Amino acid sequence: xxxSRLTRWSTTLLLLLxxxxxxxxxxxxxxxxxxGILLVAFGTTVPEARAAFDNIEEEVRKAFPxxxxxxxxxxKQVRRTIKENEGTALLSPASALARMGDExxxxxxxxxxxxxxxxxxxxxxxxxxxxxxxxxxTRTVTLGEALLSSPDDMEKAAKALVSTFPAERKKTxxxxxxxHGTHHPANIYYPGxxxxxxxVEPNAFVGTVEGAPSLEDVVNELKARKARTxxxxxxxxxxxxxxxxxxxxxxxxxxxxxxxxxxxxxxTILRGTGEFDxxxxxxxxxxxxxxxxxxx
Ligand code: CO
Numbered sequence: 001x002x003x004s005r006l007t008r009w010s011t012t013l014l015l016l017l018x019x020x021x022x023x024x025x026x027x028x029x030x031x032x033x034x035x036g037i038l039l040v041a042f043g044t045t046v047p048e049a050r051a052a053f054d055n056i057e058e059e060v061r062k063a064f065p066x067x068x069x070x071x072x073x074x075x076k077q078v079r080r081t082i083k084e085n086e087g088t089a090l091l092s093p094a095s096a097l098a099r100m101g102d103e104x105x106x107x108x109x110x111x112x113x114x115x116x117x118x119x120x121x122x123x124x125x126x127x128x129x130x131x132x133x134x135x136x137x138t139r140t141v142t143l144g145e146a147l148l149s150s151p152d153d154m155e156k157a158a159k160a161l162v163s164t165f166p167a168e169r170k171k172t173x174x175x176x177x178x179x180h181g182t183h184h185p186a187n188i189y190y191p192g193x194x195x196x197x198x199x200v201e202p203n204a205f206v207g208t209v210e211g212a213p214s215l216e217d218v219v220n221e222l223k224a225r226k227a228r229t230x231x232x233x234x235x236x237x238x239x240x241x242x243x244x245x246x247x248x249x250x251x252x253x254x255x256x257x258x259x260x261x262x263x264x265x266x267x268t269i270l271r272g273t274g275e276f277d278x279x280x281x282x283x284x285x286x287x288x289x290x291x292x293x294x295x296x
Pocket of ligand 1: 242
């Protein structure tokens with residue numbers, strides 16, 4: 001009897017402690033909580049291409065009107081070039097997170113604006129993990145998935161991409177989406193996307209600059225489907241250097257030149273996926289998910 005009452009007492013005490021702990025943990029020295037969003041893009045040295053970042057920020061602001069939004073750029077070379085050309089010092093994800101920690105942000109949701117979970121995304125996973133253990137820094141840091149992630153994302157992305165195809169395009173015209181491509185195993189997301197894209201639009205093809213499918217693969221597909229006109233669009237957040245040179249440039253190796261030489265009529269669209277709300281909505285969804293994990 002006495003023992004069982006004691007057990008009941010200690011259980012109650014334990015329960016109270018467990019319930020009270022998160023309340024203590026949830027308040028800093030001055031009790032202030034500050035939530036923030038950190039958007040992380042690869043970055044671009046092409047100023048006009050930054051229209052994509054402006055659009056993404058606008059869409060994120062609509063979804064999170066009361067939360068401060070910061071930016072970081074994961075490409076070292078891009079940050080260096082911008083510093084040289086424009087004198088602007090852009091932050092790396094690590095610098096941005098350190099600064100937010102110092103400024104008193106207690107909870108930060110980091111959103112990757114990468115297309116696939118490749119090398120850049122995996123570096124970001126490690127950076128975020130390091131900041132989770134930073135003493136006196138931000139207490140909770142979460143990371144939102146890249147554009148292409150789950151099968152559900154792939155299906156959504158395929159539909160969203162097709163919705164961005166130009167209205168002037170005839171149904172028989174082919175659309176070729178130029179992705180970056182990578183040596184990282186996540187390159188599989190490009191042929192993966194092709195599967196979902198083919199279900200929505202049989203005349204849409206995915207190619208990559210540095211991975212698979214290659215331009216040669218795409219040319220073979222175009223010939224097999226007897227396409228005559230091709231619309232080239234970037235499958236990258238921004239229409240930066242790759243889109244302007246490798247895709248649409250005047251050099252004989254550009255995709256435009258190669259396709260023209262193969263006899264196709266080629267149109268190029270210099271707009272990054274971040275310029276389209278339908279695609280940006282997927283990143284915003286991933287950010288919603290990361291944000292909801294801040295208080296779990
Ligand atoms: Co590149």
